[in-house]
Amino acid sequence: MRAYRVTEIDISGIRKMFELAGEDVINLAIGEPDFPIPEEAKEAIYQALREDFTHYTSNKGIIELREALAEKLKKENGVDAGAEEIIITSGASEALHLAFQAFINNGEEVLIPNPGFVSYDPLVKLAQGKSVYYPLRFEDGFIPDIEDIKKRMSSKTKMIVLNSPSNPTGAVYPEEIIKAIAEIAEDYNALLVSDEVYEKIIYEGEHISPGAFSDNVITVNGFSKSYAMTGLRVGYLSAGDELLEEMLKVHQYIQASVNSTAQRAALAALGSKRFIENMVGELRERREIILKLLGGIERVRVNRAGGAFYVFADFSAYGDSQYLATELVRAGVVVTSGTAFGSLGEGFLRFSYATSRGNIKEGVGKLKGYLEDKI
Numbered sequence: 001m002r003a004y005r006v007t008e009i010d011i012s013g014i015r016k017m018f019e020l021a022g023e024d025v026i027n028l029a030i031g032e033p034d035f036p037i038p039e040e041a042k043e044a045i046y047q048a049l050r051e052d053f054t055h056y057t058s059n060k061g062i063i064e065l066r067e068a069l070a071e072k073l074k075k076e077n078g079v080d081a082g083a084e085e086i087i088i089t090s091g092a093s094e095a096l097h098l099a100f101q102a103f104i105n106n107g108e109e110v111l112i113p114n115p116g117f118v119s120y121d122p123l124v125k126l127a128q129g130k131s132v133y134y135p136l137r138f139e140d141g142f143i144p145d146i147e148d149i150k151k152r153m154s155s156k157t158k159m160i161v162l163n164s165p166s167n168p169t170g171a172v173y174p175e176e177i178i179k180a181i182a183e184i185a186e187d188y189n190a191l192l193v194s195d196e197v198y199e200k201i202i203y204e205g206e207h208i209s210p211g212a213f214s215d216n217v218i219t220v221n222g223f224s225k226s227y228a229m230t231g232l233r234v235g236y237l238s239a240g241d242e243l244l245e246e247m248l249k250v251h252q253y254i255q256a257s258v259n260s261t262a263q264r265a266a267l268a269a270l271g272s273k274r275f276i277e278n279m280v281g282e283l284r285e286r287r288e289i290i291l292k293l294l295g296g297i298e299r300v301r302v303n304r305a306g307g308a309f310y311v312f313a314d315f316s317a318y319g320d321s322q323y324l325a326t327e328l329v330r331a332g333v334v335v336t337s338g339t340a341f342g343s344l345g346e347g348f349l350r351f352s353y354a355t356s357r358g359n360i361k362e363g364v365g366k367l368k369g370y371l372e373d374k375i
């Protein structure tokens with residue numbers, strides 16, 4: 001009954017962990033900021049409803065939002081995209097889907113990070129492409145090694161996926177690495193998909209968009225992380241007009257247009273700079289708390305990553321990641337097994353600190369209690 005392409009993919013490992021979790025557990029597996037959306041965004045939705053702004057919008061998205069994003073991309077990212085070179089999508093998730101559906105042919109290769117965001121490989125498979133993993137190593141601070149990428153390029157390579165700041169590692173890639181990867185993509189006439197959803201959540205380092213120095217880049221971003229708007233499902237992509245037209249065809253038929261009121265909310269959110277400052281300020285404090293707590297556990301290696309809201313810590317001294325994560329749920333704390341993000345996640349656990357300081361302390365306390373019982 002099932003189509004071949006869905007037999008190739010499975011339900012996300014993260015969802016499975018949530019299903020195991022009972023009422024009383026502390027959740028350190030959350031992939032979304034625990035902040036309410038900006039007040040301006042709420043007000044924009046109420047206003048949109050009062051105006052009956054509840055119909056289809058232009059397929060590409062409301063022009064005011066695309067114009068505001070074109071300005072933002074130019075000013076903050078150095079990406080020269082006009083409003084016509086932007087599509088508003090249903091989250092960054094849809095933007096990634098459009099990029100893969102529009103450009104990957106059967107059997108063509110896509111370089112994706114390992115460990116990397118859970119959706120990349122299934123989305124490549126849905127497009128009937130083939131994932132080729134480039135490793136990210138603890139020893140390198142989870143920054144890609146250019147030689148690893150070069151070695152994996154071939155005449156079959158259609159696309160490279162880059163994600164800085166990274167989920168699950170939090171690593172913020174330096175400019176020279178991003179430039180070098182953009183050059184490799186150009187040399188092989190491959191597309192570079194740059195997933196920048198954590199761009200605003202940076203504590204050390206600087207966000208660099210490859211779209212600032214290369215034309216064959218599809219820049220993917222969204223409002224889920226920067227403005228805590230996960231449930232409103234607004235993302236966007238920008239690319240040169242020829243690339244954009246192909247992705248627009250897919251978007252038109254699978255989505256038509258994004259929720260009209262949510263687009264208004266996104267436009268209002270862009271104007272609320274203090275929101276990001278406050279959120280990142282609080283996340284910065286939590287980051288120090290969790291790094292200190294995890295760093296104090298014997299035989300655990302912790303990487304001080306510059307961005308996102310995750311710590312990807314090496315627990316290999318305590319056994320198999322999936323087993324450990326399952327045991328921890330029973331001990332009252334949900335974390336994500338590193339293997340949910342690829343084979344090189346073995347030995348690692350991902351901790352999200354997008355939760356209260358109290359939960360962080362209690363959750364890591366439960367983890368310590370479990371480990372001490374084992375020693």
Ligand SMILES: Cc1ncc(COP(=O)(O)O)c(C=O)c1O
Nearest residue numbers: 031091092093117167222224235
């Ligand atoms: C790296 C990365 N890209 C994309 C997404 C999808 O975000 P959205 O809610 O905008 O679809 C996520 C969400 O966790 C993510 O971590």
